[in-house]
Amino acid sequence: MEKFETxxxxxxxxxxxxxxxxxxxxxxxxxSIKRTGFxxxxxxxxxxxxxxxxxxxxxxxxxxxxxxxxxPRYQGVQILLARANFGCGSSREHAPWSLQDYGFRVxxxxxxxDIFFNNCYKIGLLPIVLDAAILDYLxxxxxxxxGYRLTVDLQNQKVISPKRxxxxxxxxxxxxxxxxxGLDDIGLTLQHAEKINQFEQKRRNxxxxxxx
Amino acid sequence: MQTLYDKLWNQHLVHTESDDPGSMAxxxxxxxxxxxxxxxxxxxxxxxxxxxPWRLNSILAVADHNVPTTDRSQGIQDPISRLxxxxxxxxxxxxxxxxFKMNDLRQGIVHVIGPEQGATLPGMxxxxxxxxxxxxxxxxxxxxxxxxxxxxxxxxxxxxxxxKSKTMxxxxxxxxxxxxxxxxxxxxxxxxIGTAGGTGYAIEFTGSAIRALSMEGRMTLCNMAIEAGAxxxxxxxxxxxxxxxxxxxxxxxxxxxxxxxxxWRTLRSDADAVFDRTVTLDAxxxxxxxxxxxxxxxxxxxxxIVPDPAxxxxxxxxxxxxxxxxxxxxxxNTPIQQINLDKIFIGSCTNSRIEDLRAAAQIVKGKHIAxxxxxxxxxxxxxxxxxxAEQEGLDQIFRSAGFEWREPGCSMCLAMNDDRLIAGERxxxxxxxxxxxxxxxxxxTHLVSPAMAAAAAIAGHFVDxxxxxxx
Ligand code: SF4
Numbered sequence: 001m002e003k004f005e006t007x008x009x010x011x012x013x014x015x016x017x018x019x020x021x022x023x024x025x026x027x028x029x030x031x032s033i034k035r036t037g038f039x040x041x042x043x044x045x046x047x048x049x050x051x052x053x054x055x056x057x058x059x060x061x062x063x064x065x066x067x068x069x070x071x072p073r074y075q076g077v078q079i080l081l082a083r084a085n086f087g088c089g090s091s092r093e094h095a096p097w098s099l100q101d102y103g104f105r106v107x108x109x110x111x112x113x114d115i116f117f118n119n120c121y122k123i124g125l126l127p128i129v130l131d132a133a134i135l136d137y138l139x140x141x142x143x144x145x146x147g148y149r150l151t152v153d154l155q156n157q158k159v160i161s162p163k164r165x166x167x168x169x170x171x172x173x174x175x176x177x178x179x180x181x182g183l184d185d186i187g188l189t190l191q192h193a194e195k196i197n198q199f200e201q202k203r204r205n206x207x208x209x210x211x212x
Numbered sequence: 213m214q215t216l217y218d219k220l221w222n223q224h225l226v227h228t229e230s231d232d233p234g235s236m237a238x239x240x241x242x243x244x245x246x247x248x249x250x251x252x253x254x255x256x257x258x259x260x261x262x263x264x265p266w267r268l269n270s271i272l273a274v275a276d277h278n279v280p281t282t283d284r285s286q287g288i289q290d291p292i293s294r295l296x297x298x299x300x301x302x303x304x305x306x307x308x309x310x311x312f313k314m315n316d317l318r319q320g321i322v323h324v325i326g327p328e329q330g331a332t333l334p335g336m337x338x339x340x341x342x343x344x345x346x347x348x349x350x351x352x353x354x355x356x357x358x359x360x361x362x363x364x365x366x367x368x369x370x371x372x373x374x375x376k377s378k379t380m381x382x383x384x385x386x387x388x389x390x391x392x393x394x395x396x397x398x399x400x401x402x403x404x405i406g407t408a409g410g411t412g413y414a415i416e417f418t419g420s421a422i423r424a425l426s427m428e429g430r431m432t433l434c435n436m437a438i439e440a441g442a443x444x445x446x447x448x449x450x451x452x453x454x455x456x457x458x459x460x461x462x463x464x465x466x467x468x469x470x471x472x473x474x475x476w477r478t479l480r481s482d483a484d485a486v487f488d489r490t491v492t493l494d495a496x497x498x499x500x501x502x503x504x505x506x507x508x509x510x511x512x513x514x515x516x517i518v519p520d521p522a523x524x525x526x527x528x529x530x531x532x533x534x535x536x537x538x539x540x541x542x543x544x545n546t547p548i549q550q551i552n553l554d555k556i557f558i559g560s561c562t563n564s565r566i567e568d569l570r571a572a573a574q575i576v577k578g579k580h581i582a583x584x585x586x587x588x589x590x591x592x593x594x595x596x597x598x599x600x601a602e603q604e605g606l607d608q609i610f611r612s613a614g615f616e617w618r619e620p621g622c623s624m625c626l627a628m629n630d631d632r633l634i635a636g637e638r639x640x641x642x643x644x645x646x647x648x649x650x651x652x653x654x655x656x657t658h659l660v661s662p663a664m665a666a667a668a669a670i671a672g673h674f675v676d677x678x679x680x681x682x683x
Contacts, residue, residue: 022626
């Protein structure tokens with residue numbers, strides 16, 4: 001996993017609650033057996049006017065000019081502002097993969113669906129929860145200011161606006177260390193292999209039917 | 213004074229960095245279910261890292277999302293779907309993982325076959341790269357969906373890194389009315405607490421109405437815990453649980469059976485256990501539910517109307533409602549019973565078990581689908597459900613009523629195979645998600661119980677099953 005360092009980047013607003021994983025990456029693209037290449041189909045049904053299928057050349061497709069991420073002012077965006085319950089629905093990691101592949105590094109919302117939230121950390125995409133009122137304010141700012149950029153300082157757990165306003169966010173210390181250092185979860189867990197073995201042995205003795 | 217969730221958590225705790233309840237813990241996983249869509253990347257990374265699955269006999273694999281529900285003798289026609297299923301077969305063969313292949317009688321939707329085989333047992337932690345893994349919580353398990361990186365993590369370490377959830381008790385008391393099912397309870401709950409109401413919680417369903425449910429009903433309910441935002445839903449173990457498991461292929465036998473059930477009976481919340489949140493519903497008040505929008509919380513009752521966004525003061529909410537109505541092609545204040553349908557789908561891990569098929573068959577028996585219904589599909593949850601239904605003659609009832617009787621799989625629940633809605637088509641579906649495009653781009657989904665879907669097939673529009681069952 002790539003290390004997460006402080007970024008200052010362009011912001012785009014997705015002004016809609018309950019954006020689900022089917023909207024983030026429609027199911028036809030889940031047929032891929034790869035981890036990469038999903039960015040071109042992020043928000044496929046909203047972003048293009050025609051129906052997308054895997055294998056299509058996205059550069060030849062008809063773009064929906066009204067869709068927010070297609071507006072010229074949001075090209076090169078890395079931070080997404082979203083509304084409540086972002087990422088609800090399925091467990092597909094393809095959703096964070098596609099956001100990351102498109103270029104996003106950070107999603108800021110008042111709340112996230114649990115599995116999506118978890119999946120983001122696994123790949124080094126940072127989901128940040130801020131108060132709904134702060135989001136309301138940031139939505140206004142980003143819409144009214146072309147080229148609006150935010151700074152995300154993970155070390156100090158702050159989102160910093162161009163007017164130097166600072167919004168503090170919470171993050172689990174373990175997750176923070178993993179992101180900052182680009183640590184691999186599996187490697188960390190395997191440091192406890194001996195403990196897992198002992199636990200397993202005890203369990204096997206007590207509930208042998210679980211091991212058949 | 214522990215909740216069922218506390219017990220399950222403590223019984224699987226391998227390691228934690230600190231005693232702080234909010235800290236990350238290493239949780240042992242007993243059962244890992246695997247399907248073709250969320251596993252290929254996990255197997256690939258596992259191999260690239262030079263790792264092997266930690267415990268092979270914890271894994272059970274099946275292809276369900278991409279498989280055709282029509283004639284399978286020719287294999288899968290779509291080359292991309294075929295590659296994904298072939299990749300699963302290859303990974304399982306190479307590593308020695310138990311897999312029910314497409315033409316195995318035991319093949320079916322992963323959340324139907326786990327319990328059916330007795331591979332889901334009380335007290336287990338059950339995971340799968342699929343959000344509806346919550347289904348298995350019906351057995352007094354801690355069961356939840358995971359992403360592909362976590363699939364790889366479980367393959368490599370038999371554990372997951374996670375944080376403890378808060379606990380919510382949803383208590384449903386009283387007797388359900390005639391024709392009211394677990395699906396209606398699930399939708400009524402979601403209507404009450406919202407699709408984010410359960411976020412951060414593990415839900416335990418309790419109360420006399422839950423105890424009275426069959427295992428099929430409890431699975432339907434726990435299946436939809438994720439639609440209420442909760443990663444896990446669960447029901448305490450009782451005789452209904454134990455009777456269901458007895459004699460299933462993976463269930464304990466002989467002298468182990470006695471010790472197993474003695475332990476399983478401890479899998480319930482203590483009487484004085486404290487939950488972070490409690491919600492209570494009166495079962496006698498629950499009516500047949502129908503969703504009208506593009507989120508399961510956009511739900512009303514069969515005697516209701518499509519709500520009017522103009523009456524909602526919250527701006528974001530009003531906007532979402534308007535968007536949903538536009539997508540669904542509905543106007544505010546339309547009575548639900550006047551909504552005409554194009555297609556009917558009876559299936560999915562929510563409602564494709566034998567009891568669901570019986571309930572639907574009972575309604576369509578001796579009748580025929582309405583002229584405006586272009587397609588009515590019954591897709592059994594597994595090969596074994598299909599066989600059982602055929603032994604009971606249900607396939608004949610459906611066929612004579614004009615339904616198509618298909619091979620098991622996810623089918624039109626998410627339309628990854630050929631079963632899908634065409635843009636603008638409207639479907640009464642027994643599945644669990646009515647998101648935009650879920651059943652096909654531009655398709656319009658209304659979530660209902662199997663009995664309600666069956667009744668709608670006959671009438672061509674939504675009708676109140678309670679009136680039918682009185683006839
Ligand atoms: S039936 Fe639908 S919800 Fe269930 S596992 Fe298949 S696709 Fe997912």
